[in-house]
Amino acid sequence: MLPDGKSPSFNQIRYFVTVAKHLNFRRAAHSLGVSQPTLTSQISTLEATLGLTLFERSRSGTLLSAHGHALLQYAENILKSHLSFQEMARNLSDGENTMYRLGIPPTLGPYLLPHILPDIHALKPNLKFYVREAAPNQLMHGLLTGEYDLILSPISQNNSQIQSQPLFFEPLKFVMASDHPLAGRDYVKPEALLGQQVLTLEDRHHFHHQVQEICLRLGANVARDYEGTSLDTLRQMVVMGMGVAFLPGLYIHSELHKPEALHVCELADMPIVRQHVLAWRNTSPARTFFRELSGLMRDIISQRLHEAVTVTESAPS
Missing domain, CATH: 3.40.190.10 (Periplasmic binding protein-like II)
Incomplete structure (x- = not known):
């Protein structure tokens, strides 16, 4: 802890670096836009706070002391970090640079x-x-x-x-193996799902609960013993004839480039979306x-x- 328990202010550190650069209090004060007595007072306060002499003053001029030399690089780093902080804050203010x-x-x-x-x-x-x-x-x-x-x-x-x-709204498509009795139609009547085994994802997914609600409404059975861990595994289980399923429209749009083994359709007069x-x-x-x-x-x-x-x-x- 510093001798008086206080910490230097940012301005005092800035004043110290400026005087160290000019080695002349008058020119440093002009550069900073403050009066020379104010600058001298702030440097004296900084030295008292640190318990160190930062400058050697004589009639011939001002020099950095050994302590001043030791601290100058750290003080300059503080000023650089402060400048970087301000620049980053300006960049972040429009929300697009982070x-x-x-x-x-x-x-x-x-x-x-x-x-x-x-x-x-x-x-x-x-x-x-x-x-x-x-x-x-x-x-x-x-x-x-x-x-x-x-x-x-x-x-x-x-x-x-x-x-x-x-x-956006994303449709849920009704899918089945290409050899399933309901395959080949663009639209399947909702009552055709009565008693069907419907595959879905594990219940930690919001998607599972939406499919479960559809099944309860239409009298279909959720195949709880064969829950998929991902949409890809769900799709493969449907292809293998383990049941029918609902798959998100974006998944079908992105992944079903060769849909021969899978038939995709919708429920007639019953659009299902999330x-x-x-x-x-x-x-x-x-x-x-x-x-x-x-x-x-x-x-x-x-x-x-x-x-x-x-x-x-x-x-x-």
Whole structure:
């Protein structure tokens, strides 16, 4: 601890470096825009605070003392760090020059982000995302605790601490093996699902609960003994004839390049969709930028994925 228990002020450190540069109090005071008595007083206070003599003063001029030489580089580093801090703060003030921690479900991220991130990067090259995948409930918890800066997720709950903007509706397609009795039709009547074995993901996924609600409504059976760990494993189980399933539209759009082994259709007069939103804490300093970002995402999704999803209108401010 310093002798008087105090710490030097930033201005005192700046004054010290300026006097060390000029080795003349009059010229240093002019450079700093302060009076010479003020500068002299501040240097004396700094020396008293440190318990050190920083300058040797004589009729022939001013010189750095041995202690002054030892501290000068550290003082200059403080000024450089302060300047870097100010520059970074200015860059961050528009929201476009930083890295944000983005959370997204594994049933969405791999099938959406490759379509939108290149365009976002082209428009905002200094904007970066550190992407982490987790189930929607975990994403919401992580957003509230500060683990994520923003999340892209299905609507799962309302919370007064969260702001969100709708992005798009994604259809859930009905799929079955190509040799299944219901295969070959563009639309299947909902009553045809009565008694069908419907495969789905593990119950930690929001997607599981949506499919479960559909099955309860239509009298289908959720195959709890054969839950998939991913959309890819779910797809493979359907191809092997273990049951039928619902798969997200973006997954089908991105992954089913050779759909011969799988038949994709929809339920007649019963469109099934899930809505995705971009959400952030309402106390986030970047909340205005996040709202602008949601609009940019909607525009890109509308251009790139209009065949697979339906873009929604923004919520009122």
